[in-house]
Amino acid sequence: MKKVDWLNTLLQNNNMNTQIKNLFQNKAKLTKLLFTFVLAASVILVTNMNALATQNSGYGYGYGPSGYGYGYGYWSEETPTLTVNVGSCTTGCTVNISSSATLSAGFGSAPSGTPQIRLSYSTASANDVAYTDMSGSGTSWTYNYTSPALTSNDTVTIAIRTLGGDGHTPTFTNTSFTVRATGTGGSPGGGGSTTTPTTPTTPTTPTTETPDTVIVPEVTVTTDTSIELDSDGTTATMTTGATMSFSGGSHSLRVASINVSAGTATIIVTSEPISVTLESGEMEQVDIDGDGVMDLELTLEQILSSTQIKLLVKPLSATATMSSLPRRSTTPNLANEKTGVEYFVSLTKHTPSSNEWSVVHFIAYGTAESSRMSVRDRQGVIGDYYEIYHKVPTTNAEWSDIALILTSHKPHERVVTVERQAITDFVKVYKRLPNYSNVHDEWAMYYVAYKIRNVIRNIDSEKAAIGTFKSVYKYVPSTSHHWAIMRAIAYSGASR
Structure with missing residues (x-):
């Protein structure tokens, strides 16, 4: 050396x-x-x-030649169950007119806010009950219901939402009950009432009123057949290739194929062909005229052979429709529709077709969840959805997600890429990594990722959030993404 x-x-x-x-x-x-x-x-x-990489439920970071690098891990979350009872009834419940029943909601885990209930009548919509606070605490909440004086039977659809910090959207099966116009008094659940005539001289044995029995008509279709569908449904025993026409012949369906080993059958519904493959016992709703509203309910009751099935066909026009589904007003507003079409074309670069017209109807007329919004605001909702999912909403499930976003809930359909971006925004605003066991941190990212709106706005909170946004980004919010970050700051409850 x-x-x-x-x-x-x-x-x-x-x-x-x-x-x-x-x-x-x-x-x-x-x-x-x-x-x-x-x-x-x-x-x-x-x-x-x-x-570092194993803390915070799968989110880690490290330093390399290009600076800090972030690793993303999908987090798990609690999805509480919800059981709804009508009186003591749990399914297929009935309440007589001018009678009372306690609607009970039992959550699998306690919501942090006060749950609200909404009741929608399929026919007598003037009796609809807007979202109203329920009574109770913890996991048990109730609403005292009194049926109106109706002249005919009606179906009441139940919707329950939570507005609190955890913001969970529970799902439940007992989502509707029937108000029966025949008879008075009685108890919910179809039990009816027990009455004793009081004639002084002739006492009688008490009798128990039983609920109405729904009888569904049955038809056999082996060749081309035209029928009128019953409002409660029609059971059709159908052979492969045979066509059943209904609605005055303007619509039809046929069995295209049957797979006995798989337990499935494929049904083609027209006028515009729609292919539906059902498993035995499965039900699916179909929009046969492309207006964004489900018109037909198909249930594959039984596969009888390799060439024959039993199919329950039920029209939905006479039953309740989801308030979250846009539909054209009976008094059209052509100016609003023109605005809706122009926005649709500017967004998608093509004209609406089939069930895409539901987007135009949403912009022009809104839904129960968006009726108070301006046309411009509803355009923004569609634009946000398109930015997140790269498509416009057309199906029941997609419009349901729109309704959830508009009512302070996270949608069912999740997108990993937008949630990753939300993590970056969270770190910038809160100067730390999100803690996935903290529901406020989690919801801050949901607000940003899915551009969730708030049902109840707090202007003071939003003003303060704009100030926080400006201090972080050095400019005021101007895009839909910016405003989503502002809402996360204002409403999620997350803190530095």
Whole structure:
């Protein structure tokens, strides 16, 4: 090894000169020492990074040549169950007119806010009950219902939402009950009432009123047949290839194929062909005229043979329709519809067809969840949905997600890419990583990812949130993404 003057001077003046000189002159020893040092440092670094990468339920970060890198892990969340009873009834419930019943909601886990209930009548919509606070606490909540004086039977659809911090959207099966116009008094659940005539001289034995029995007509379709569908449904025994026409012959359906081993059958519904494949016992609703509203309910009751099935066909026009489904007003507003069409074309680069017209109807007329919004605001909702999902809503499930977003709930359909972006926004605003066990952190990201709206707005909170946004980004919010971040700051409850 070549020696330099300053090194010789240092070695001569140091009482460790012999050891250091030997070390520098022995390349093998020096190499071994450096290797040991680097290995120890690497072990310490890897151990620390593993600890960072495993904290916060699968979210980690590390430093590399290009700076900090973030790793994303999908988090799990609680989905509470919800059981709804009408009185003591759990399914197929009935309430007589001018009678009372307690609607009970039992949550699998307690919502942090006050749940609200909405009741929608399929026919007598003037009696609809808008979202109203329920009474109770913890996991048990109730609403005292009194049926109106109706002249005919009606179906009441129940909707329950939570507005609190956890914002969970529970699902439940007992979503409707029947108000029966025949008879008075009685108890919910179809039990009716027990009455005793009070004639002084001739006492009679008490009798129990039983609920009305729904009899569904049955037909056999082996050749091309035209029928009139019963409002409660018609059970058709159908042979492969035979066509059943209904609605005055303007629509029809036929069995295209039957797979006995798979337990499925494929039905073609026209006028515009729609192919529906059902498993035995499965039900599916179909929009046969492309207006965004489900018109027909098909249930494959039984596969009888390789050439014959039993199919329940039920028209939906006489039953309740979802308030979240847009439909054209009976008093059309052509100016609003023109605006809706123009926006649709500018967004998708093509004219609407079939059930895409539901988007135009949403912009022009709104839904129960968006009726108070302006046409421009409803355009923004569609634009946000398109930005998130790269499509416009057309199906029941997609319009249901729109309704959830508009009522402070997360949608059922999730998109990983937008949730990743929301994590980046969270870190920028709150100067820390999100804690996935903290529901407020989780909801801050939902607000940003899915551009969730608030049912009840707090203008003071939004003003403060705009100030926070401006202090972080150095400009005021101007895009839909910016406003989503503002709402997350205002309403999620997350903090630095």
